[in-house]
Amino acid sequence: MIRVTLPVHLRKLAQVDGEVALEVAGQVTQRSVLDALEARYPMLRGTIRDHVTQRRRAFVRFFACEQDLSLELPDAPLPNAVATGAEPFMIVGAIAGG
Amino acid sequence: MSGVRVLVGTRKGAFILTSDAKRERWEINGPHFAGWEMYHLKGSGVDPNRIYASQSSSWFGQIIQRSDDGGKTWHQPGTPTGESTSTPEGMPKAESNKFVYDTSSETGKPLTTHQWYDGTPHPWEFKRVWHLEPSLTDPDTVYAGVEDAALFRSTDGGKSWQELAGLRGHGSGPKWQPGAGGMCLHTILLDPTNRNRIYIAISAAGAFRTDDAGKTWKLINQGLRSQYIPDPTAEVGHCVHRIAMHRSRPNALFMQKHWDVMRSDDGGESWHEISGNLPTDFGFVIDVHAHEPNTIYVVPIKSDSEHFPPDGKLRVYRSRSGGNEWEALTKGLPQRDCYVNVLRDAMAVDALDKCGVYFGTTGGQVYASADAGDSWAPIAQHLPAVVSVEVQTLP
Numbered sequence: 126m127i128r129v130t131l132p133v134h135l136r137k138l139a140q141v142d143g144e145v146a147l148e149v150a151g152q153v154t155q156r157s158v159l160d161a162l163e164a165r166y167p168m169l170r171g172t173i174r175d176h177v178t179q180r181r182r183a184f185v186r187f188f189a190c191e192q193d194l195s196l197e198l199p200d201a202p203l204p205n206a207v208a209t210g211a212e213p214f215m216i217v218g219a220i221a222g223g
Numbered sequence: 224m225s226g227v228r229v230l231v232g233t234r235k236g237a238f239i240l241t242s243d244a245k246r247e248r249w250e251i252n253g254p255h256f257a258g259w260e261m262y263h264l265k266g267s268g269v270d271p272n273r274i275y276a277s278q279s280s281s282w283f284g285q286i287i288q289r290s291d292d293g294g295k296t297w298h299q300p301g302t303p304t305g306e307s308t309s310t311p312e313g314m315p316k317a318e319s320n321k322f323v324y325d326t327s328s329e330t331g332k333p334l335t336t337h338q339w340y341d342g343t344p345h346p347w348e349f350k351r352v353w354h355l356e357p358s359l360t361d362p363d364t365v366y367a368g369v370e371d372a373a374l375f376r377s378t379d380g381g382k383s384w385q386e387l388a389g390l391r392g393h394g395s396g397p398k399w400q401p402g403a404g405g406m407c408l409h410t411i412l413l414d415p416t417n418r419n420r421i422y423i424a425i426s427a428a429g430a431f432r433t434d435d436a437g438k439t440w441k442l443i444n445q446g447l448r449s450q451y452i453p454d455p456t457a458e459v460g461h462c463v464h465r466i467a468m469h470r471s472r473p474n475a476l477f478m479q480k481h482w483d484v485m486r487s488d489d490g491g492e493s494w495h496e497i498s499g500n501l502p503t504d505f506g507f508v509i510d511v512h513a514h515e516p517n518t519i520y521v522v523p524i525k526s527d528s529e530h531f532p533p534d535g536k537l538r539v540y541r542s543r544s545g546g547n548e549w550e551a552l553t554k555g556l557p558q559r560d561c562y563v564n565v566l567r568d569a570m571a572v573d574a575l576d577k578c579g580v581y582f583g584t585t586g587g588q589v590y591a592s593a594d595a596g597d598s599w600a601p602i603a604q605h606l607p608a609v610v611s612v613e614v615q616t617l618p
Binding site (some may be wrong): 132133134135138167168170171172176177182184185197219 | 258259280281282283284285286318321322323539
């Protein structure tokens with residue numbers, strides 16, 4: 126089970142509290158995790174990745190295991206600790222004004 | 224007994240203010256969508272309980288919300304509150320926040336570029352919905368004016384959106400450029416006597432009209448003069464801030480331009496200036512009295528670089544003659560040390576007798592007049608910066 130944390134605005138939008146737990150088939154990558162997240166919470170489509178290009182929105186960043194993964198390729202494997210559920214995949218709103 | 228519902232969009236959420244027809248005591252409900260930028264909320268004239276709302280964030284993009292009970296509860300269209308947002312097969316039920324520019328060869332011209340601030344070509348990039356305009360006849364049909372400027376329409380209650388691509392296909396797109404607030408389509412006026420006629424306005428391109436329900440569009444900027452662009456009388460490039468119309472005279476249009484208050488009596492074919500004795504003719508809002516089609520309201524703002532009222536005095540100006548002769552309305556409004564702005568979508572009127580007039584400020588106040596502007600009182604004083612104000616007159 127993959128653990129995902131969402132920023133507060135997206136938790137409210139998805140009507141969830143705390144972490145989200147997802148089943149991800151196959152290799153655990155940014156793309157497969159976000160695909161699973163959006164399949165379960167369709168209201169998040171377009172809020173993390175652009176609808177058309179599927180690129181990460183400019184003010185959204187990804188972290189895990191104390192690493193900034195924002196610039197990693199979407200199909201690069203995520204750390205094993207994320208794949209095993211030991212650590213969460215963190216979706217974070219960039220700190221950029223209010 | 225009838226009443227009034229005021230829909231207020233702010234930088235950090237939406238608020239709904241309600242009163243009976245006396246308009247003396249107000250109840251404030253909110254914030255809805257706390258923390259999100261609420262550019263606009265507007266109710267359907269056909270079904271007052273149907274309200275559409277634009278919820279957006281620089282971080283997380285655009286969301287469309289809908290209420291079917293007058294703002295008590297909200298949901299993303301296609302996903303009723305409490306229901307699963309996906310089908311049993313795991314597919315999303317709706318794509319209510321998906322605004323994708325039309326690039327198909329069948330319905331739209333290929334996507335061009337517009338001008339960036341420095342005049343260089345810039346690709347169209349969707350940012351947010353500035354204005355939602357429900358159909359006058361069908362509660363499930365609603366138009367959306369977006370940044371970067373384009374017009375979208377939903378015919379399924381906001382579940383899905385399609386661009387009316389003829390507007391960007393007009394051919395003048397490469398000459399459009401953003402105003403300071405972005406390149407937004409902010410005004411949508413539906414002609415109540417001709418369902419095929421729609422007026423829109425874009426900062427900074429100008430005003431357009433369609434007479435075939437959005438298939439083709441015509442620039443209607445003859446008579447506008449803007450000293451701040453290379454050719455002051457150019458056909459395209461004017462920074463129109465807002466256009467207003469009275470339902471009984473849809474060919475008479477009133478415009479607050481970047482500078483200048485303008486009027487057209489021929490459906491936008493030609494414009495003439497009606498700034499008259501205003502202390503400054505810069506401003507954002509303009510609106511028309513509900514029962515007097517020649518009575519109009521503006522809030523003069525000092526200048527394009529000083530977005531606050533002249534002399535620190537917040538004054539609404541009213542013309543009962545369709546322009547040129549203006550009177551300052553000050554009773555109940557701060558007349559010293561006031562340095563707020565009133566943004567383009569932040570004024571509205573109700574349909575009661577006497578006509579109520581409402582506007583919101585970037586200081587978080589919402590002012591109301593229950594006597595057509597003769598006197599004013601704050602009905603909310605400490606909201607986040609107000610972006611939009613709409614009014615529903617309830618039966």
